[in-house]
Amino acid sequence: MNQTPPLCSFNLRRSVLSVPAINLRALEKSHSLDCDAVILDLEDSVAPEKKAEARENLRRFFAGPPLEGKERIIRINSLSSEFGAADLDLVTALLPDAVLLPKVDDPRDVTDISDLLADADVPEELRIWAMIETPRGVLNVGAIAETGRTPASRLDCLVVGLNDLRKETGVLPQPGRSFLVPWLMQVILAVKAYGLDALDSVFNDFQDAEGFDVECGQGRAMGFAGKMLIHPGQIAAANRHFGPSAEEIAEAQAIISAFADPAAEGLNVINADGRMIERLHLVQAEALVHKARLISARKPA
Ligand SMILES: CC(C)(COP(=O)(O)OP(=O)(O)OC[C@H]1O[C@@H](n2cnc3c(N)ncnc32)[C@H](O)[C@@H]1OP(=O)(O)O)[C@@H](O)C(=O)NCCC(=O)NCCSC(=O)C[C@H](O)C(=O)O
Numbered sequence: 001m002n003q004t005p006p007l008c009s010f011n012l013r014r015s016v017l018s019v020p021a022i023n024l025r026a027l028e029k030s031h032s033l034d035c036d037a038v039i040l041d042l043e044d045s046v047a048p049e050k051k052a053e054a055r056e057n058l059r060r061f062f063a064g065p066p067l068e069g070k071e072r073i074i075r076i077n078s079l080s081s082e083f084g085a086a087d088l089d090l091v092t093a094l095l096p097d098a099v100l101l102p103k104v105d106d107p108r109d110v111t112d113i114s115d116l117l118a119d120a121d122v123p124e125e126l127r128i129w130a131m132i133e134t135p136r137g138v139l140n141v142g143a144i145a146e147t148g149r150t151p152a153s154r155l156d157c158l159v160v161g162l163n164d165l166r167k168e169t170g171v172l173p174q175p176g177r178s179f180l181v182p183w184l185m186q187v188i189l190a191v192k193a194y195g196l197d198a199l200d201s202v203f204n205d206f207q208d209a210e211g212f213d214v215e216c217g218q219g220r221a222m223g224f225a226g227k228m229l230i231h232p233g234q235i236a237a238a239n240r241h242f243g244p245s246a247e248e249i250a251e252a253q254a255i256i257s258a259f260a261d262p263a264a265e266g267l268n269v270i271n272a273d274g275r276m277i278e279r280l281h282l283v284q285a286e287a288l289v290h291k292a293r294l295i296s297a298r299k300p301a
């Protein structure tokens with residue numbers, strides 16, 4: 001079997017927990033949580049008069065024990081705000097896996113930061129993530145994602161922010177997110193066109209496990225790689241929904257076996273118990289099994 005993952009990125013990003021950089025208990029707790037990544041937030045969860053203290057917390061956090069097996073992303077304040085420059089200086093000093101830009105409106109917001117990071121000789125391994133959470137961000141999402149075509153642009157992942165988007169548009173929070181679905185799918189199309197990941201928005205009612213389950217199922221069905229989370233209680237369900245189920249793994253393995261059968265040699269289309277499967281399904285199946293292997297190789301926190 002081809003060991004190279006053929007589809008999409010293979011960083012596990014099922015559960016991406018936002019941890020307010022001002023909250024020392026939450027920072028400490030992040031070591032023991034089973035999420036795939038943490039967003040260390042300097043933006044909306046930190047009051048203006050606490051921004052400097054939050055930055056100091058992150059300096060100490062990065063000087064402490066490493067976060068084993070999790071991507072570390074720092075969400076900065078907008079560069080147009082009074083806090084953005086100091087936040088970006090912190091990022092260039094701490095070198096997390098990625099910097100998350102809030103309220104990205106157009107491609108320039110991404111390329112400006114790429115240029116600043118390149119000018120500061122920051123290694124290309126430090127990637128850029130962008131929040132899509134403004135009307136202009138949604139309108140321009142294809143062009144924003146297109147900046148990710150070259151590794152030098154660093155863009156790696158888009159994260160939907162529905163709190164800001166609802167605030168800016170007046171769309172009400174309703175079950176099924178029916179009025180938001182077209183915009184969510186625009187984000188999915190944009191990331192798939194340019195080989196990036198997209199994360200679904202946070203779900204605010206962290207005690208509503210049933211509602212969260214439904215929204216995770218919807219996000220997975222739409223094509224999101226995972227979900228941004230606000231509370232540790234949301235991690236297990238996100239990992240379950242955004243990872244392949246036992247049935248999906250069994251089905252993928254059956255497709256791989258069917259094409260491995262000498263009878264399938266030279267065939268692009270085969271009959272698998274009354275269902276057509278093509279080699280494109282083999283590619284999908286191999287990607288899914290690869291993801292399942294990554295998940296099972298992951299050490300519990
Ligand atoms: C929402 C919260 C304020 C609730 O906090 P709390 O009242 O402390 O909850 P619990 O008592 O149930 O917490 C239980 C334990 O879990 C720890 N905890 C809670 N949240 C986190 C977390 N995010 N990371 C790590 N650990 C966490 C508590 O410390 C308790 O621990 P223990 O002492 O051991 O019992 C809080 O959950 C919270 O602040 N969440 C994150 C808020 C945040 O990051 N907001 C910004 C992101 S949202 C966003 O970006 C929106 C987007 O931009 C958009 O526009 O949509």
Ligand SMILES: [Mg+2]
Pocket residue numbers: 044102133161163164
């Ligand atoms: Mg927001």
